[in-house]
Amino acid sequence: MAPKKTTGKTNSKPKKKLKQIAIYGKGGIGKSTTTSNLSAALSDLGYKVMQFGCDPKADSTNTLRDGSYIPTILDLLREKGRVEAKDAIYEGYNGIYCVEAGGPSPGVGCAGRGIITAVQLLKQQNIYEELNLDYVIYDVLGDVVCGGFAVPIREGIAQHVFTVSSSDFMAIYAANNLFRGIQKYSNAGGALLGGVIANSVSSGYQKSIIDDFVLQTNTQVLQYVPRSITVTQSELGGKTTIEAAPDSEQAKIYRELAKRVEAHEVSTTPVPLDPLQLRAWANKWSDQILAVERGDVRSAGAQI
Amino acid sequence: MTKDFDGDVLDPNYINLADNTCPTREQRANGINAFNGKASELVEKAKNGTLRNCERDFQQNSGCILNFYLTVRVATIRDAAMIIHAPVGCSAPAAIYREVFRRLYTAMNKPMDFDFHWLTTNIGEKDVIYGAADKLRFAIEEAERRYSPQAIFILTSCTSGIIGEDVEGVVNELAGKVKASLVPIHCEGIRSRIIQTGYDAFWHGILKYLVKPPTKRQDDMINVASMLSYTWQDRVEIARLLGKIGLRPNFIPEFAKVEDFETMSEAALTAPVCPTYTDYLSRGLEQEYKVPYFLYPSPIGIANTDEWLRTIGRMLHKEKEVEALILEERAHWVPKMDAIRRGFDKVKEANGGDFQVMGSLGQGRLVTQTPFFHELGVTTPVALCQDFDELLLEDVEHLLKRVGDFDIIVNTFQAAEVAHTARKYNPDMILSCPFQGSAYKREKGMTRIHALRGDGRKWSAQAGYAGAVACGSFLLQATHNMAFQNTMLAKTGDPYKEWWYQQPDPYFFHKKSDGREEAV
Numbered sequence: 001m002a003p004k005k006t007t008g009k010t011n012s013k014p015k016k017k018l019k020q021i022a023i024y025g026k027g028g029i030g031k032s033t034t035t036s037n038l039s040a041a042l043s044d045l046g047y048k049v050m051q052f053g054c055d056p057k058a059d060s061t062n063t064l065r066d067g068s069y070i071p072t073i074l075d076l077l078r079e080k081g082r083v084e085a086k087d088a089i090y091e092g093y094n095g096i097y098c099v100e101a102g103g104p105s106p107g108v109g110c111a112g113r114g115i116i117t118a119v120q121l122l123k124q125q126n127i128y129e130e131l132n133l134d135y136v137i138y139d140v141l142g143d144v145v146c147g148g149f150a151v152p153i154r155e156g157i158a159q160h161v162f163t164v165s166s167s168d169f170m171a172i173y174a175a176n177n178l179f180r181g182i183q184k185y186s187n188a189g190g191a192l193l194g195g196v197i198a199n200s201v202s203s204g205y206q207k208s209i210i211d212d213f214v215l216q217t218n219t220q221v222l223q224y225v226p227r228s229i230t231v232t233q234s235e236l237g238g239k240t241t242i243e244a245a246p247d248s249e250q251a252k253i254y255r256e257l258a259k260r261v262e263a264h265e266v267s268t269t270p271v272p273l274d275p276l277q278l279r280a281w282a283n284k285w286s287d288q289i290l291a292v293e294r295g296d297v298r299s300a301g302a303q304i
Numbered sequence: 305m306t307k308d309f310d311g312d313v314l315d316p317n318y319i320n321l322a323d324n325t326c327p328t329r330e331q332r333a334n335g336i337n338a339f340n341g342k343a344s345e346l347v348e349k350a351k352n353g354t355l356r357n358c359e360r361d362f363q364q365n366s367g368c369i370l371n372f373y374l375t376v377r378v379a380t381i382r383d384a385a386m387i388i389h390a391p392v393g394c395s396a397p398a399a400i401y402r403e404v405f406r407r408l409y410t411a412m413n414k415p416m417d418f419d420f421h422w423l424t425t426n427i428g429e430k431d432v433i434y435g436a437a438d439k440l441r442f443a444i445e446e447a448e449r450r451y452s453p454q455a456i457f458i459l460t461s462c463t464s465g466i467i468g469e470d471v472e473g474v475v476n477e478l479a480g481k482v483k484a485s486l487v488p489i490h491c492e493g494i495r496s497r498i499i500q501t502g503y504d505a506f507w508h509g510i511l512k513y514l515v516k517p518p519t520k521r522q523d524d525m526i527n528v529a530s531m532l533s534y535t536w537q538d539r540v541e542i543a544r545l546l547g548k549i550g551l552r553p554n555f556i557p558e559f560a561k562v563e564d565f566e567t568m569s570e571a572a573l574t575a576p577v578c579p580t581y582t583d584y585l586s587r588g589l590e591q592e593y594k595v596p597y598f599l600y601p602s603p604i605g606i607a608n609t610d611e612w613l614r615t616i617g618r619m620l621h622k623e624k625e626v627e628a629l630i631l632e633e634r635a636h637w638v639p640k641m642d643a644i645r646r647g648f649d650k651v652k653e654a655n656g657g658d659f660q661v662m663g664s665l666g667q668g669r670l671v672t673q674t675p676f677f678h679e680l681g682v683t684t685p686v687a688l689c690q691d692f693d694e695l696l697l698e699d700v701e702h703l704l705k706r707v708g709d710f711d712i713i714v715n716t717f718q719a720a721e722v723a724h725t726a727r728k729y730n731p732d733m734i735l736s737c738p739f740q741g742s743a744y745k746r747e748k749g750m751t752r753i754h755a756l757r758g759d760g761r762k763w764s765a766q767a768g769y770a771g772a773v774a775c776g777s778f779l780l781q782a783t784h785n786m787a788f789q790n791t792m793l794a795k796t797g798d799p800y801k802e803w804w805y806q807q808p809d810p811y812f813f814h815k816k817s818d819g820r821e822e823a824v
Binding site: 078104105113 | 430432433434435436437467468469470
């Protein structure tokens with residue numbers, strides 16, 4: 001029997017392209033703030049968004065839900081043998097789906113394994129397809145401390161990684177570590193790097209430091225986000241800046257970020273610095289800042 | 305040399321019972337499990353600090369520090385229960401020993417009250433995430449309810465170690481609430497590649513949680529940590545010999561009762577059967593309770609048994625009794641040994657003047673078995689050794705002086721390496737370790753080095769004078785019957801290609817110590 005010829009046409013609808021993004025960065029650097037505002041801004045653009053908190057302290061989605069905590073996947077799993085993904089999904093601002101992986105009590109068990117279990121639970125139940133999502137944004141705990149926290153960038157879960165970093169050395173150090181993780185998995189279908197979201201960048205030299213770091217590591221700055229009291233006020237009210245102060249300058253910046261994420265298509269493999277290179281790079285900046293402070297040199301970044 | 309803040313030299317053998325567990329053998333004694341060369345070279349490298357372990361790229365058979373004979377030893381303690389805090393699979397390797405120990409009969413005085421009292425917490429995914437302390441608590445209470453044991457041993461695993469389970473926290477919480485003494489043993493497989501670390505961890509738990517301060521001295525009691533590969537008959541022989549000079553052995557840990565551990569501090573002496581196995585316990589009992597000890601020699605072979613008894617005599621001021629005993633025993637046993645030697649002389653004559661033996665030896669056997677082979681008049685061109693550390697350095701040096709240099713392959717009895725070595729040296733007889741790699745398909749001789757306590761008959765004895773004669777007879781008998789090898793050759797194929805045997809180095813699949821991969 002001759003093989004059946006295909007016409008190239010199918011009856012099913014073209015599959016919607018789901019964009020999965022992982023946001024990493026040093027603890028306390030503003031990942032959850034940035035992620036929540038990004039989710040809010042993307043949903044304002046008409047997209048269906050899920051924000052997936054991958055931090056055992058389970059507070060990623062607070063500002064999308066008026067400051068309230070939601071039961072985590074691992075809370076539910078602790079109580080029951082089987083967890084329906086839908087039981088762990090709560091709607092927040094503008095219909096954003098909020099999920100928290102959660103984790104064990106502090107000091108016991110293995111939080112990394114918890115993230116693996118939580119991420120796989122949602123993946124196995126095909127919930128993203130069922131909800132017809134446009135974006136899933138994973139907000140992941142600070143550093144890539146173990147295999148568990150690398151899960152969103154492994155195994156083809158997220159396609160793009162953005163890292164939130166200030167110009168502080170420890171934040172850059174954490175970002176560089178993340179780049180090493182991305183590089184490691186880059187040949188095995190892992191996520192690639194979309195770029196750096198430069199947070200709390202308010203002065204010229206801070207911008208110059210970040211600019212130089214992305215140059216050295218062959219990536220880009222997606223958006224500069226200055227430190228703003230509007231963010232603090234909104235968060236104290238349990239809301240994102242997008243929701244609490246939609247007309248503010250800061251909200252405009254987050255909307256710009258969302259548009260850039262929307263337009264972003266191609267991520268790349270970063271070129272992380274090895275520890276000695278990173279140390280030498282930091283020392284060079286230390287000298288330069290000292291010179292700027294003394295007035296010997298005027299940085300190019302000081303023009304912004 | 306390690307020093308503390310005040311510049312005092314830290315004794316690497318000091319046992320700190322405030323710690324949860326022992327150091328690894330790698331840390332304490334530079335333990336290795338891969339070496340190929342002359343015994344003199346091994347000693348030299350160990351002495352000048354250049355001995356380094358190397359990585360295997362190919363490994364067929366091995367055990368972890370939980371399962372390489374630790375679980376099976378703990379499981380024999382009669383009035384105790386054992387909890388393996390691990391996924392259920394970690395318990396499986398020891399289960400076979402229920403069958404092995406059934407080969408010992410109560411008619412041989414195996415205790416009637418022996419049975420396995422054994423639980424696993426079966427750590428699963430949820431336990432990994434949230435911690436498995438609740439399960440461990442439940443298992444301890446369940447062990448108490450089911451068995452009313454005097455002690456409950458909690459053996460840790462890779463999984464409990466990786467999640468940082470606070471076993472001591474659970475033990476402290478339940479101590480006093482359950483009647484049994486709780487003894488955590490840190491034998492996480494990932495801790496160490498040297499299986500002796502598991503035994504040290506066991507003795508650390510025993511010393512810390514079970515041994516009681518002495519209420520009296522028992523001047524006739526000698527602690528003997530009998531290793532698993534010695535046989536039931538060896539216990540009988542050691543008890544017989546000590547009994548003749550008014551002493552009695554306190555055999556631990558196999559088939560012992562918890563009280564036997566608790567009263568070890570009251571003993572007059574700790575004597576070795578296997579020095580590397582007994583080392584940590586012996587040092588600990590001396591350090592904490594002033595129980596003297598010696599580590600060499602073990603009572604294997606006629607000369608070593610003489611010396612073992614003499615050392616006990618010297619330490620317990622029973623020199624005269626011991627000399628009389630040696631005379632009496634020699635009169636009975638040496639003629640039998642001479643007959644065995646004559647038997648081997650005939651075998652040698654038919655064999656062109658020599659008879660070569662290659663044995664799979666633990667560290668303890670390395671220093672005891674080789675002189676015994678010499679007593680039989682057979683030679684050992686090469687010794688296969690499970691692992692090696694510096695605790696036995698002096699003893700191996702001593703051995704070199706006695707028997708001369710020989711080749712040594714430290715290799716955890718890797719099957720492919722054993723087969724390669726067997727082909728290369730082509731000895732007349734190979735003595736294999738049960739359940740470990742060996743070379744069974746050969747035209748020359750093949751038998752066992754021991755039976756892992758699975759054979760309680762008299763011919764399986766190895767220790768003392770009776771053991772020397774029994775073991776010699778066993779070996780001689782093995783030269784007379786080639787049916788096993790002939791059947792293996794006729795009915796089964798060789799598992800390795802000829803290419804493998806042509807490689808000049810049995811360590812072909814090793815990475816060099818500097819991390820370089822060996823050329824393929």
